[in-house]
Amino acid sequence: MTAFVIRRLMQAVLVVFLMSLIVFFGVNVIGDPVDMLISPDADQSEIERTIRALGLDRPIGEQYLYFLKGVASGDFGNSFIFGEPALKLILQHMPATVELALVSLIMAVILGIPLGFIAGLHPERRLSRGIMAASILGFSLPTFWVGLMLIMLFAVTLGWLPSTGRGDTAVFLGVESSLWTRDGLGHIFLPALNLALTNISLVIRLTRAGVRETMHQDYIKFARAKGLPESRVVGVHLMKNILIPIVTVLGLEFGGLLAFSVVTETIFAWPGMGKLLIDSLLQLDRPVVVAYLMIIVLFFVIINLVVDILYSALDPRVRLGDRDA
């Protein structure tokens, strides 16, 4: 087990190192670093001064080491637009994104599990077929287009919900969030639903498959034979046993939600780190882009590392199989 963890840790460090290489050489070799790292309004003397200050006149290897040193101490340089450290900007925008991802995860569970139960318990009903067809659509519909249509329907035509921004936030238990105010809840509903769409479909399919498989297990038959009410059989015996794969998959999907929030945040003008990334890309604010990419890579590497280690702790076949690979 220890050897496995160490090997995975080394691998994680290697991946982060490789990504730093790709991002650094991508920005500095393929693109023109002067264009990318110096604000376009700078005059000639200012450009020369900045080139020296950034060390762009040094050999590329030395520059990379300098960059690594900065990354290691959390210094990605200052944003051209905001004039603040890039890392600080991203950390400021992170809570909004995490909040959105969490709410959409909860939505996926609240909507997906009951619908999946209906489709799994009565597969022949017309309603169940409708749910399954809708879940195929949920996978195929382009997220950004659905977002636009949600705005069109609920914000423009019906006027029920606001379409942009985060609304009022309040501080409760030391956490600032839109979840604590009515206005904020109204603002988060549409973007969270938009982001949850694929995961609702996923949960429906997982629940349905789980229900249909578990229904015929002996312990369910036994529970029925004991004369337990149907609500208890379904709500406790069945539910407990299908939740494990759903929780596992949703845990893995959380990282994907953070990545996909780029799209949703842009449509709904949600002030999270995804919108910050797109704004920075469009305004050529390179330090912020580099910082975002490195942080999200780090995030994913950590998620994968934790999942890998948890899996190997739970299922010995994983780490045994790894030995001969």
Added chain:
Amino acid sequence: MSGPAETRAETPFRRFWSEFRESRIAVAALVLFTAVVVLAVLAPWITPQNPYDLAQVDVLDGKLPPGSKAFAGYTMWLGSDGAGRDLYSAILYGIRISLTVGFAAGLIALMVGAAVGLVAAYAGGRADALIMRAVDIQLSFPAVLIALVLVAILGRGVDKIIIALVAAQWAYYARTVRATALVESAKEYVEAARCLALSHSRIVFRHVLPNCLAPLIVIGTVQTASAIALESTLSFLGVGLRQTEPSLGVLISNGSEYMMSGRYWISFFPGLALLFMIVSINLVGDQLRDVLNPRLKR
């Protein structure tokens, strides 16, 4: 079809087709997709205007709702966009670009992925372990994230988007081909080919590869659909194709600024076209998976 089918000799293709058409939905999806491709190819001859020829576009026609008459006399059944382009024409031209990018990216990713997967399976040992570890690591990141990293580095434009899509997708092909090729390489015909002292490249590409085609085709359809979706997403975000390469994603993006004033059609119809394309490819892919999967053979 002429004559009764029973009198014909059974060829692999006919057997495949008779199994494929068992699903009416899949056949309908295939017809829909073919129709979309034909419309897109014929776009210059069947649209009332070339939306990118400035001489044919009139700004006064801008933002007209569906069914309005254009200044030039024809009816704009799907309305017009902010610059006065007929949306029906713009969508057909947009599909051409979306399909070209999707197919090109899908095909290149397929070739790269298949080559890597074959090499991994055939070489085995350390090379295999190294390649598959790289594939695993890449697959642990969402494709949209990898594509975003690359467009951030490379910039915008058709060629760059294709590179980004290929980089985001090759690993799926590599993993599939490697799994199939591993099974195939252990079979007797490969052993026979080795005994004949055929060259490695001949064995890999002429003997093993043809037997890995079925899963490649299945995954190719699904991945092409997701390449089209990914390109439109990037273009919508403004980091994909440029305004001069107006794919469906660019059209939707242009329309989104008119959303708030209730002019839904500028974004709605291009999105619908995109949806039809993606759903029909996915449904065809689903049926292909059922037909081509040897484990489900009756």
